[in-house]
Amino acid sequence: MAHLLSTTSSLNALTSSRAYSKPLNQRSVIFPASFTLQTSKFAFKRLTLQEKRPQRVCTAHAATLSQEAQSGVKSGTHQISSDSSKPKKVMVIGGDGYCGWATALHLSDKNYEVAIVDNLVRRLFDHQLGLDSLTPIASIHNRIRRWKSLTGKDIGLYIGDICDFEFLSEAFKSFEPDAVVHFGEQRSAPYSMIDRSRAVFTQQNNVIGTLNVLFAIKEFGDECHLVKLGTMGEYGTPNIDIEEGYITITHNGRTDTLPYPKQASSFYHLSKVHDSHNIAFTCKAWGIRATDLNQGVVYGVRTDETEMHEELTNRFDYDGVFGTALNRFCVQAAVGHPLTVYGKGGQTRGYLDIRDTIQCVELAIANPAKPGEFRVFNQFTEQFSVKELAALVTKAGKKLGIDVQTKSVPNPRVEAEEHYYNAKHTKLIELGLQPHLLSDSLLDSLLNFAIKYKDRVDTKQIMPSVSWKKIGVKPKTVAA
Ligand code: NAD
């Protein structure tokens, strides 16, 4: 296991309240060509606020939409109709991240009017921990400029922290979203288990950010549909079937349908549980319409839109903190590192292709929850144990002439390594999801993708470096 070192610099960013805003400080305000200062209330306000919050960089674009967009929204695999003549405006919070970037491009391609809200903290985590995406990724500004030059479509950009309610309110009032897709959280379980400050940061960032989104919807757009990314890990691994959000229980002769029990196993996963409770409560209390997408582990990287240009390439994490199982295994195979199966390897989870993430989000937006409804969809397409994934990658490696080895690594987490797992996932299929299942050809292409970038791999970042049991108060960094 890699040695854990303390560094003051990496900590500065987490010990003060929203201290990561420091490295993100940017005093400039970027105005796109179409931005008119005199006529934009938001621009005026932003300038006056800039003194107080210099880290905020906002760009606002007026989207020009085609005839097709006015008449409805078409999807590649299914027809999604829009009930109004106006194209829907979708705010994608966390739109610079792995799932968010792919989703923002896809929705823009489908003629939704899209604005990204992101504080770029994910890029900062990499700097703090000495990590990097397998793929080189362009800045968010260059990504958006490239998309515009290729498609003629604008994506709005609000750079700021959703835990800053003033910033979030301005973004809401300026953009007036019909739907908000909320990906904007600290999403790594190991990151949340590095030390006390990361545990606190994760729960503050995620729970307060989501609470602010709920208040913003209540105040500035009570018709707005919240599509929130939850996680299958909220349920844990119970010894009974996992239902989609709710379970009907008969107890002492009385029957009720109740939220499915939650047994999360990291401070990150626990933040998602609390988010779900806050959302459910506000649906009841304020009539908010919300869909909680309990997503499984995502794999893959290419989507039709990110493939259009190298500047649109998505991030791909393979390190022991942010990398997820299958993506990590493909990179490990590509560089000749033994596959890191933790413990017995019977840990079973739901998985899905990133192309299905964007499809599911599109389906949720096109078929919104009713006012006051708290919908829960389990968003994954197949279940695998880590041992099974390792075997699939070994087989795919053999076809490409790579001798893939597997190594059982002492499990850095506290989790069941052999357990029952059967989670329902029919609601998105009923809405029209057409899954991309993990076929041999898909694994070949993922493996080839990893091989293409293998010279960028820092093999020191592969082994897990965060222990669930050794978490303490003392600040740590995983950088070697
Ligand atoms: P990511 O870290 O790549 O992206 C998250 C984005 O949100 C980043 O760009 C980050 O800068 C931004 N962000 C974080 N906190 C913010 C804040 N306070 N204000 C503004 N922006 C903020 O993560 P991802 O893999 O794209 O995951 C997106 C969502 O999907 C997360 O909520 C995660 O819990 C969920 N999810 C992800 C996976 C997966 O396998 N990647 C699986 C299930 C669920």
Ligand code: USQ
């Ligand atoms: N695992 C290994 N070897 C590895 C990496 C992981 O055996 O090299 C095991 C883990 O111990 C775990 C399983 O694989 O049992 C999944 O781990 P992961 O790192 O792929 O995924 P996880 O930590 O659960 O988190 C990821 C995302 C998170 C999302 C979650 C969905 O980072 O944002 O919420 O997947 S779920 O797992 O369904 O909760």
